Amino acid sequence: QSGSVAANPEQYDESYLCPVQVGGQTLNLDFDTGSADLWVFSTLTPASESTGHAKYNPKTSGKAKSGYTWNISYGDNSGASGTVYADKVVVGGVTATSQAVEAATSVSTQFMQDTDNDGLLGLAFSTINTVQPQQQTTFFDTVKGTLAKKLFTVDLKAGTAGTYDFGYIDNSKYSGTITYVPVKTTNGFWEFTAGAATANNRSLGSVGDAIADTGTTLMYLPTAVTSAYYAQISGSTNSADAGGYIFPCDADVPDFHIAIGGKSFTVPGEYINFTPADNSGEQCFGGIQPNTGIGFTILGDVFLKAMFVVFDQTTSAPRLGFAAQ
Numbered sequence: 185q186s187g188s189v190a191a192n193p194e195q196y197d198e199s200y201l202c203p204v205q206v207g208g209q210t211l212n213l214d215f216d217t218g219s220a221d222l223w224v225f226s227t228l229t230p231a232s233e234s235t236g237h238a239k240y241n242p243k244t245s246g247k248a249k250s251g252y253t254w255n256i257s258y259g260d261n262s263g264a265s266g267t268v269y270a271d272k273v274v275v276g277g278v279t280a281t282s283q284a285v286e287a288a289t290s291v292s293t294q295f296m297q298d299t300d301n302d303g304l305l306g307l308a309f310s311t312i313n314t315v316q317p318q319q320q321t322t323f324f325d326t327v328k329g330t331l332a333k334k335l336f337t338v339d340l341k342a343g344t345a346g347t348y349d350f351g352y353i354d355n356s357k358y359s360g361t362i363t364y365v366p367v368k369t370t371n372g373f374w375e376f377t378a379g380a381a382t383a384n385n386r387s388l389g390s391v392g393d394a395i396a397d398t399g400t401t402l403m404y405l406p407t408a409v410t411s412a413y414y415a416q417i418s419g420s421t422n423s424a425d426a427g428g429y430i431f432p433c434d435a436d437v438p439d440f441h442i443a444i445g446g447k448s449f450t451v452p453g454e455y456i457n458f459t460p461a462d463n464s465g466e467q468c469f470g471g472i473q474p475n476t477g478i479g480f481t482i483l484g485d486v487f488l489k490a491m492f493v494v495f496d497q498t499t500s501a502p503r504l505g506f507a508a509q
């Protein structure tokens with residue numbers, strides 16, 4: 185089988201939500217290549233935490249996995265926890281007849297407040313799934329064997345709907361050729377080595393160990409690369425108050441170039457002029473921020489929306505394919 189589902193951007197492209205049928209109920213989920221749990225707001229989530237969200241009702245067709253629990257926390261200290269059911273999950277026509285659906289009994293305030301978001305669909309490696317006592321497979325791993333090709337592609341866009349495709353590569357969605365790089369799976373992420381970064385034809389240094397993470401909004405780069413980039417934007421500062429680098433909204437924000445697999449890819453400066461940092465709209469928050477405390481580079485949506493990316497498990501050596509949109 186194969187299929188395609190729309191990835192609809194929230195305001196400022198903060199995250200992208202895709203309609204998924206869970207036990208016959210449509211929920212809008214954040215597809216996340218940086219985690220491996222499929223969890224949903226549910227009828228088990230306290231009303232005080234789930235107002236405004238679509239909720240999965242396991243009573244309809246879910247089979248309880250008794251004694252199974254899950255508890256996830258993300259790098260931004262958001263998180264959720266709950267119990268586990270097996271149910272039918274359909275994404276763009278691709279059907280998992282018995283997928284582990286993790287029903288939330290508790291969610292953090294960040295999730296409570298984002299009422300567009302009805303849960304997450306993890307697309308990292310199942311080795312980091314949090315279900316106990318027995319780890320569960322991601323939707324992709326559950327259906328992988330039934331896909332025409334064991335791969336999915338990500339085509340996020342700036343300010344408009346993109347797509348996640350499962351089982352095939354749509355050659356109309358990218359320009360030029362796809363450059364493949366090997367993936368290190370030991371941390372459970374789609375992790376690879378990126379190369380030199382430049383802006384205004386000046387070297388910013390090497391990016392190095394990086395993950396392709398649709399669940400992260402921004403790009404978190406090595407501190408040396410980040411400071412070298414903002415040195416080229418007059419009036420930019422790393423503001424503790426704002427929580428990162430900001431600059432005058434009318435600044436000239438240079439394109440960011442990164443080498444991957446020996447090819448250069450460009451993130452337009454306008455994607456890096458991310459959002460107003462304050463209500464005056466005078467200062468804007470940067471789409472590139474330092475990866476302090478993270479330990480690796482995160483290439484999130486600001487990067488991915490300039491790219492067409494193939495998440496490929498067609499062979500025993502997973503790989504990532506990158507092309508310009």
Ligand SMILES: O=C(Cc1ccccc1)Nn1cnc2ccccc21
Binds near residue numbers: 216218258261400478
């Ligand atoms: O947590 C992170 C990345 C991050 C941000 C800040 C510091 C360290 C790491 N992304 N992420 C990936 N999936 C997510 C799901 C929800 C929230 C954030 C999510």
